[in-house]
Amino acid sequence: MIECDRSGEPNLRAADYTMQELMVVAGAREIRDDDVVFVGMRLPLLAFQLAKATHAPHAIGIFENGILRDKPAGDALYTMGDTPNIEGAIWTTSMMDIMSLLQSGKVSLGFIGGAEVDRFGNLNTTYIGGKERVRIRLPGSGGGSDIASLAGRVIIMMSHERRRFVERVSYITSPGFGDGENWRERNGLKGGGPCAVITTKGILRFDSKTKEMVLDSVHPGVIVEEVLENTGWNLNYKSRIKETDPPTRLELRTIRRFDPTGFWTRNGMK
Amino acid sequence: MQKIFSMKEAVLRFVEDGDSIVMGAALEAAIPFAFGHEIIRQEKKNLTLVGPISDMLFDQMIGSGCIHKVAAAWIGNVIMGVGYNMRRAVEEGIPRKVEVDDYTNFTISLALHAGALGIPFIPTKSLLGTGMMSGRMPFQEMDCPYTKEKLALVPALNPDVAVVQAQRADEEGNTHYWGGSGVTKEAALSARKVIVVTEEVVSKKVIRRDPNRTLIPGFLVHAVIHEPWGAHPSPMQGYYNRDHEKYMSYYQESKEREGYLRWLDKWVFGVKDRGEYLKLLGEEKMKSLLIKRRRKSLTVDYGY
Numbered sequence: 077m078i079e080c081d082r083s084g085e086p087n088l089r090a091a092d093y094t095m096q097e098l099m100v101v102a103g104a105r106e107i108r109d110d111d112v113v114f115v116g117m118r119l120p121l122l123a124f125q126l127a128k129a130t131h132a133p134h135a136i137g138i139f140e141n142g143i144l145r146d147k148p149a150g151d152a153l154y155t156m157g158d159t160p161n162i163e164g165a166i167w168t169t170s171m172m173d174i175m176s177l178l179q180s181g182k183v184s185l186g187f188i189g190g191a192e193v194d195r196f197g198n199l200n201t202t203y204i205g206g207k208e209r210v211r212i213r214l215p216g217s218g219g220g221s222d223i224a225s226l227a228g229r230v231i232i233m234m235s236h237e238r239r240r241f242v243e244r245v246s247y248i249t250s251p252g253f254g255d256g257e258n259w260r261e262r263n264g265l266k267g268g269g270p271c272a273v274i275t276t277k278g279i280l281r282f283d284s285k286t287k288e289m290v291l292d293s294v295h296p297g298v299i300v301e302e303v304l305e306n307t308g309w310n311l312n313y314k315s316r317i318k319e320t321d322p323p324t325r326l327e328l329r330t331i332r333r334f335d336p337t338g339f340w341t342r343n344g345m346k
Numbered sequence: 347m348q349k350i351f352s353m354k355e356a357v358l359r360f361v362e363d364g365d366s367i368v369m370g371a372a373l374e375a376a377i378p379f380a381f382g383h384e385i386i387r388q389e390k391k392n393l394t395l396v397g398p399i400s401d402m403l404f405d406q407m408i409g410s411g412c413i414h415k416v417a418a419a420w421i422g423n424v425i426m427g428v429g430y431n432m433r434r435a436v437e438e439g440i441p442r443k444v445e446v447d448d449y450t451n452f453t454i455s456l457a458l459h460a461g462a463l464g465i466p467f468i469p470t471k472s473l474l475g476t477g478m479m480s481g482r483m484p485f486q487e488m489d490c491p492y493t494k495e496k497l498a499l500v501p502a503l504n505p506d507v508a509v510v511q512a513q514r515a516d517e518e519g520n521t522h523y524w525g526g527s528g529v530t531k532e533a534a535l536s537a538r539k540v541i542v543v544t545e546e547v548v549s550k551k552v553i554r555r556d557p558n559r560t561l562i563p564g565f566l567v568h569a570v571i572h573e574p575w576g577a578h579p580s581p582m583q584g585y586y587n588r589d590h591e592k593y594m595s596y597y598q599e600s601k602e603r604e605g606y607l608r609w610l611d612k613w614v615f616g617v618k619d620r621g622e623y624l625k626l627l628g629e630e631k632m633k634s635l636l637i638k639r640r641r642k643s644l645t646v647d648y649g650y
Contacts, residue, residue, distance in 0.1 A: 117424065139526065140373070140398075140451050140528075141372060141373040141374065141375065141526035141527075141528045142526035142527050142528055143526045150639075154424075154425045154588065154590050155374040155401070155424050155425060155588065156373070156374060156526075157372070157373050157374030157375035157376075157525075157526065157580070157581060157588070158374070158375075158581060158587070158588050159375075159581050159583055159584075159587050159588070159637065161526075162524075162525045162526065162583050163639075163641050164641075168524065168525055168526050168527070169526070169527070170455075170526075170527050170528065170529065170530070170531055170532070171373075171398065171451060171452075171455050171526075171527075171528045171529050172455045172459060172529070172532060175451065175452040175455060178452070179452070179470065179471055179472065200477075202448060202477065203477070207477060207480075207481055208481075210436055210437055211437070212433065212437065213428075213432060213433050213436035213437055213446075214422075214428060215399075215420045215421055215422030215427070215428060215429065215432075216418070216419060216420045216421060216422075216448055217419050217420060217448065217449070217450040217451070217476075217478070218398075218399045218419050218420035218450070218451055219399075219419070219450065219451035219452065220450075221450040221472065221473070221476055221478070222450045222451060222452040222453075222472045225471065225472045225473070225474065225475075225476075226471060226472060247477040248475065248476045248477045249476060249477060249478075250476070251474070251475045251476055254475055259475070260475070263474045263475035263496065264471065264474050264475075264495050264496025264497070265471070265474055265475060266471050339425075
């Protein structure tokens, strides 16, 4: 029997979309209609645009340069500072105002990415090899660390490679659950911490007690062993692993409207 | 007091070796590229750059060797990723070792805001548990005297110079800005000297007719530089769009030191000012970046 998507059309095959497009769809599905979303850039920006255009028309998007939008921008965006992101906004203001919303608990969801993530969802986007023995100097936190510390829920989006999924990050730029359990409470962090890691291979979530990452679903065409091989620690996984729902045709059309040249979703992982 | 200066005069007069300078305070938009390039041309020394995320300009300046230290939340190329000059400077000391104080976007705002408030520090719930709290970093931890919860302390920053890139200003430096302003206001209010680079110089009447649009009052401003297209390749709302290709090509060109030096010779040392830079950029390119869909705001009534 042919499986159908939610609009009743036959499921798309893996060859019909890229992993980045699937990640955008997975990210969008995490956005609820009542969310205030700290949007950021790249795939999360597309996820927000997609969610607004489909199941979460009331979600609010905020951008750290000082923008609040309640509808997607009228043209494709490369950065949050692009001119179409100002036009039609509800509020243009300062970063201080946006960050105040975040720190005072008014932002329910934030997206971040990283170069390295560990089993407790801590991210490193600053120093590969640690600060004392810098092997690679990466750009740094931006607003990522603030979001990871302060947003209600945090979604991490990144490429699933063994060199990126490490047992322990050499430097914490953006805190996840530290060394597990109640580490966030002990360190005085307000936000809820990461709730999902959306990768090029699957979706991982966190054990409610140990706060360790657990494989939740694999993307169509990906087998569990492939995820384990590309993870630098003994990854826990459920005995019955789901398959990530593929994009619908409508979702794919919408993504391609917001990323017409495929800069973010059809040129490999940025 | 005459405040209108050419770019060359303003940098000569108001930027001293060893100064700390805030630039790119509005993040990806309104980055004072022309000002940064003039600093490189005048071969200023041992500067400290201060900013939130910094899109490409800081990387260009680090490569030129005029930077001793960076205090910022992010240093790279926003749509492409890393900044290769930043990497070379930190990893290999090429062309010189650059010190970095790693901030987040929020905490650089707080540092400048504390400076603007005239107080020594501001507490926050960000930074806790991160690598930024350890080593020789400026932040400290304390227990709140009221609630006993853990807090991170962000010490004040009072930069020597804040460069504000804006749409329009009058001759006294009263500055109108629209769009997301990032940390521009905090930067200007905390700095010792404020320099405004503007697309247009307008009469004071234009300012008075819409005081809500004023981001910086002129009495804080030391210099006004009339420099159309001074933010290119970053966007300026209502004037021109972001030149994405420039960020992509610089990323490729700067991968190797030699390629960066060729870029530097062509686009900075090869031109004497922004006028020549724009000639090199070409009319066709500029035309392609112009605003295509005008969206005028509706006026409000300030009547009494």
